[in-house]
Amino acid sequence: MTYDIHVIGGGLAGSEAAWQLAEAGLKVRLSEMRGGADTTPAHHGGDLAELVCSNSFRSDDATSNAVGLLHQEMRALGSIIMAKGDVHAVPAGSALAVDRDGFSGGVTAALAAHPNITIVRERIDTLPDGPAIIATGPLTAPSLAGGIGAATGAEALAFFDAIAPIVHRESIDLEVAWFQSRWNKGTGKDYINCPMNKDQYLAFHQALIDGEKTEFREWEKDTPYFDGCMPVEVMAERGVDTLRFGPMKGVGLDDPRTGRWPYAVVQLRQDNAAGTLWNIVGFQTKLKYAEQIRIFRTIPGLEKAEFARLGGLHRNTFIRSPELLDTTLRLKSRPNLRFAGQITGCEGYIESAAIGLLAGRFAAAELTGKTIAPPPVETALGALLGHITGLAEAETYQPMNVNFGLFPPIPGRTKKADRKKMYTDRAREALPGWINSLPPGPPPVPQPAPAVPADNPAEPADA
Numbered sequence: 001m002t003y004d005i006h007v008i009g010g011g012l013a014g015s016e017a018a019w020q021l022a023e024a025g026l027k028v029r030l031s032e033m034r035g036g037a038d039t040t041p042a043h044h045g046g047d048l049a050e051l052v053c054s055n056s057f058r059s060d061d062a063t064s065n066a067v068g069l070l071h072q073e074m075r076a077l078g079s080i081i082m083a084k085g086d087v088h089a090v091p092a093g094s095a096l097a098v099d100r101d102g103f104s105g106g107v108t109a110a111l112a113a114h115p116n117i118t119i120v121r122e123r124i125d126t127l128p129d130g131p132a133i134i135a136t137g138p139l140t141a142p143s144l145a146g147g148i149g150a151a152t153g154a155e156a157l158a159f160f161d162a163i164a165p166i167v168h169r170e171s172i173d174l175e176v177a178w179f180q181s182r183w184n185k186g187t188g189k190d191y192i193n194c195p196m197n198k199d200q201y202l203a204f205h206q207a208l209i210d211g212e213k214t215e216f217r218e219w220e221k222d223t224p225y226f227d228g229c230m231p232v233e234v235m236a237e238r239g240v241d242t243l244r245f246g247p248m249k250g251v252g253l254d255d256p257r258t259g260r261w262p263y264a265v266v267q268l269r270q271d272n273a274a275g276t277l278w279n280i281v282g283f284q285t286k287l288k289y290a291e292q293i294r295i296f297r298t299i300p301g302l303e304k305a306e307f308a309r310l311g312g313l314h315r316n317t318f319i320r321s322p323e324l325l326d327t328t329l330r331l332k333s334r335p336n337l338r339f340a341g342q343i344t345g346c347e348g349y350i351e352s353a354a355i356g357l358l359a360g361r362f363a364a365a366e367l368t369g370k371t372i373a374p375p376p377v378e379t380a381l382g383a384l385l386g387h388i389t390g391l392a393e394a395e396t397y398q399p400m401n402v403n404f405g406l407f408p409p410i411p412g413r414t415k416k417a418d419r420k421k422m423y424t425d426r427a428r429e430a431l432p433g434w435i436n437s438l439p440p441g442p443p444p445v446p447q448p449a450p451a452v453p454a455d456n457p458a459e460p461a462d463a
């Protein structure tokens with residue numbers, strides 16, 4: 001069987017990449033191990049683009065929500081995931097939720113019927129020599145994960161993805177919190193510090209112990225985690241002072257309001273180059289999302305915190321993309337290979353499909369002797385790609401849903417209520433010029449009637 005490019009993994013990203021390539025006229029071999037002898041611990045069937053957990057693509061509001069904007073941009077680029085999502089939508093308010101079997105069945109049928117796509121039910125164990133897109137997801141088969149680890153220099157790729165919550169900088173109260181590094185090291189102002197007195201610390205410690213937690217899944221129980229990934233509530237359970245002598249120690253930090261070291265402190269560290277997102281240091285957690293919001297908003301200075309993502313601890317496989325990939329998702333050390341989907345360190349069904357879409361477009365252009373620039377950073381596609389391929393801090397790189405904190409800030413002072421619309425208006429202005437510069441691809445998917453504004457547009461992914 002001859003083909004122009006090999007796509008490995010028929011999930012959200014691989015299906016979208018294969019579609020984009022095939023519609024550009026390229027012959028694609030799409031290898032998917034499910035439907036044959038293999039499966040993953042989370043998938044149930046053999047259809048392509050299976051949704052492993054929730055059936056929601058999250059908000060479809062393209063005016064005030066970053067993932068809604070991403071939906072809109074993907075539709076403009078003829079996304080098969082969005083096309084089949086729209087066809088199989090079920091009522092979900094301003095969110096786009098789908099009939100999961102109808103959706104995956106629809107994607108599978110469309111790809112199977114495409115004359116340029118050959119779906120092969122096989123597990124791939126080694127990285128290919130020819131042009132390929134690796135889209136094997138967070139549960140990449142261990143044999144291939146070993147090969148990816150060898151090619152990328154990482155010893156192990158399957159580990160607990162220990163995520164501390166990330167907060168939008170503008171929602172931190174700097175009347176209470178202050179910038180300072182412990183002992184004034186570094187620039188002297190590398191951290192934002194939220195002080196606690198004794199009573200506040202004791203109440204917070206008890207809340208961590210009492211808070212409702214999520215359980216590990218059966219297949220996650222064997223995956224090791226490192227000491228540095230200890231959940232904050234597990235540390236709290238070890239003793240009343242464990243946190244106060246660990247990540248919450250107040251020494252070397254002078255609270256400008258008291259002139260003294262606080263009894264305990266919560267520190268946040270910059271998470272992106274733009275300085276719009278800050279992670280809570282050492283606060284990886286298995287507290288339920290609602291509990292995290294409730295408990296972490298009791299931290300002085302974070303009473304009105306808006307979370308770009310909440311904490312978590314689950315098995316994942318992803319590469320350190322900001323260091324390893326170029327701006328068109330090619331592995332720098334082996335540019336015939338592109339990576340797409342959650343293995344690049346994005347998070348979520350739609351984000352994974354979006355990166356698959358871009359990988360497909362970049363590869364299609366390259367194989368037909370053209371080059372295309374990455375999408376403008378003002379767009380959701382560009383902001384997400386930028387995060388993955390360079391703007392995030394490589395050392396602390398963690399999977400991330402698309403959110404406005406990844407976009408270049410809107411200059412000047414603006415009302416919070418207006419800002420989201422300004423982000424999305426700016427993106428809608430920037431996208432058409434880029435699309436017009438692209439070689440032909442699939443026809444756009446019609447944008448459904450505007451969604452009712454979401455009650456809580458900052459809803460996190462329920463991954």
Ligand SMILES: Cc1cc2nc3c(=O)[nH]c(=O)nc-3n(C[C@H](O)[C@H](O)[C@H](O)COP(=O)(O)OP(=O)(O)OC[C@H]3O[C@@H](n4cnc5c(N)ncnc54)[C@H](O)[C@@H]3O)c2cc1C
Pocket residue numbers: 008009010011012013014031032033034039040042043049050051052053054055056122123124125135136137138139140141144315340341342343347348349350352353461462463
């Ligand atoms: C348990 C769990 C629950 C999640 N829940 C949600 C959620 O509710 N909402 C959300 O937005 N996101 C969720 N996510 C995160 C993420 O968005 C999804 O995992 C998403 O499916 C990722 O898309 P992908 O295309 O990168 O990988 P996948 O959709 O997993 O696709 C990868 C494909 O590659 C195949 N494959 C793997 N190795 C090989 C190999 N060696 N050869 C051939 N084929 C191979 C797999 O069978 C799979 O079909 C969840 C993740 C996990 C692990």
